Amino acid sequence: MTTPAPPPGPTTPAAPPGDPDAARSPGLALLDADVVTCRACPRLVAWREQVGRERRASFRDQEYWARPVPGFGDARARILVVGLAPAAHGANRTGRMFSGDRSGDFLFAAMHRVGLANQPTSVHADDGLRLTGIRATAPVRCAPPANKPTPDERRACAPFLAREIELVDPTVAVVLGAFGWAALLETLRDLGWDVPRPAPRFAHGAEVRVARGERTLTLLGCFHVSPQNTFTGRLTPAMLDAVLLRAQALAADAPGGR
Ligand code: SF4
Secondary structure, three states, rough: OOOOOOOOOOOOOOOOOOOHHHHHHHHHHHHHHHHHHOOHHHHHHHHHHHHHHHOOOOOOOOOOOOOOOOOOEOOOOOEEEOOOOOOOOOOOHHHOOOOOHHHHHHHHHHHHHOOEOOOOOOOOOOOOOEOOOEEEEOOOOOOHHHHOOOHHHHHHHHHHHHHHHHHHHHOOOEEOOOHHHHHHHHHHHHHOOOOOOOOOOOOOOEEEEEOOOOEEEEEEEEEOOOOEEEEEEEEOOOHHHHHHHHHHHHHOOOOOOO
């Protein structure tokens, strides 16, 4: 009898990409292990692996991660950045959230300017980038075709975001775009936070505070850092800096602020 062939998949190793902060948190390490082995969404599994096989010409010599991407940054961050999903040739290639594309360049440069990152660039998973007081994540962990996850895919992935919120316990969430805003509010409601009905609408500069018992979390709306916003000037470096500085001020004022 012959051993069945393994299912088709990427050629990259199964270990999560390096995140020294996750290594310091057993709960996050377990979460990461569950995230990177997930195959719950057939359409997204097929797409992330197809992109990893075909590759963009400029990256054809690189091995794509081509798996779900865990959150990245400070395991005890007061500020959580919530995006949309990994980019096909960015985080789906490097294995680290927001790393390896123009969106990440814009975001991490801003974090560096306000003192939340040790360097302004995010080229690959072992480039030495460290975040302090902030963590980047997404409500959908696999790169979706056309950057558009379906509602079912968002719901399937929501438990990972819920676990990350419970483990990290942030007091501020910088939410990049309407998709992440809606997904985060839905997840918080599922976790028992007092999210108003109807849910507050996304806007750049929106500020909404929700509570669960003694805990509070302030959502700050920010246009997404995608090139279609940053290349057109809809989101400028000064606008993003202002949101991050506001997030830092709120985090410092929160009980146990750090
Ligand atoms: Fe799993 Fe989330 Fe990826 Fe769906 S999007 S396969 S739930 S990790």
